[in-house]
Structures are given as structure tokens and as C-alpha cells.
Amino acid sequence: MKLLRGCSGKEVAPVTVEQAKDLFQTLTASYFAGANVVFANQSRVPMQGVPLVVLTPGPVHRPSNPTYEDIGGERIGNYLSRFSITVDLFTNGSPVKDEETGEVLAYADSAEDDLLAFVDFLGSDYVIDWSHNKDVAVLIEGDVQSLTAVVNDSTYQYRARVTALFYFTHRTVGRAAVLKESSIKYPTGQIDPET
Secondary structure, three states: OOOOEOOOOOEOOOOOHHHHHHHHHHHHHHHOOOOEEEEOOOOOOOOOOOOEEEEEEEEEEOOOOOEEEEEOOEEEEEEEEEEEEEEEEEEOOEEEEOOOOOOEEEEEOOHHHHHHHHHHHHOOHHHHHHHHHHOOEEEEEEEEEEOOOOOOOOOOOEEEEEEEEEEEEEEEEOOOOOEOHHHOOOOOOOOOOOO
8 A cells, every 4th residue: 555745754644445444454463463453244264372353444434525625736635534443352361370380270351451452552652653654543432341241252252342433534636536646746845756
């Protein structure tokens, strides 16, 4: 996925919903290293020993009318857009070991704590800087919920859920709003023409 560079030299927001979803998946996978991070309703076979993170995007909300600007003679529409994304974490939990032998006796439900740590990550300076560089925003909506007792699933023992809101700018190009952004020839100093 190519990102554009604004006049300040920083990368600017994605122009499609798909690109915005890819950004969130990449950010989530960077935190849950070693876990399978997939979108819901896609073909997958979860692996027993590996945690699974399922992302379920909601509908896109945006205003009826964009904010317009003119770049190189082309009309650009900017829609401040957002979608909710439900993050479900499936895990087998943390091992509880015998202090003397080191043998694993059981597994404790760590899903809620693991997801709270992810929420801490989303509010960190690292993610704030990442969001600023990509010209997006990530906010948490509601609380982390433990769903372990709600879901009867033998694949993973423990489960927790949180909902995030992902804000981005959806851009349209041309009077009919059907051109691709790559069709614009930007004047020097506005947006990097190599994108």
C-alpha cells in the first residue's frame, strides 16, 4: 500500500476503506507478534497453540458532503470518515506452574489482561506518533469485556473483546469523484509526485 506525503513531508491518510483496515491490521499484528491476526468472515483454521485475534470492521460513517480543495486543477473531496472495529482475542491463557517442579498445572484466564495491555498500547506515545504520521486516529469505545463464560468453544479456552474507532480521511478525485488519486499531477511542494 502506498501512502502519500503531505506538504509537511509526513505520510497522510489512506484514501480507501481497505487501506484504512490494512493499517489497523498491521498495527494490531505489530503488537500481537506471533499471533494470527485476521479479519472476520475469512477462511482460516485457528492453530491450537497460537493466540488468535479476529478483527470485525463495522460500517463506515462519514458526512454527506466532503470538504473540497483544488490541487493541480483537480477537485479533491475530503470525507472525515470512521469505522468501528471489534477486536476479539482468543487464547489458551497463561500457564500456572508448580513452584517446585515447574510443571504446568493449569491455564489461567489472561484474555482480559492481554486485551487491556493492547488498549494501553493503543493509547501509548508510540501509537499516537504512528497515528500522527499516517494522519489517522485510533480511539477505544467502551470497556474490555471478558467473554470466556459467554462463548462455548473448545478451540480456545478464553476470550475477550474490545471495540476501537478508526478515523481516517477518505478522498475523492475529480468532478465526478471517480478518478484515482494517482491520476493527479501535484504541484511541487504539495504532495510527493512519486506516489
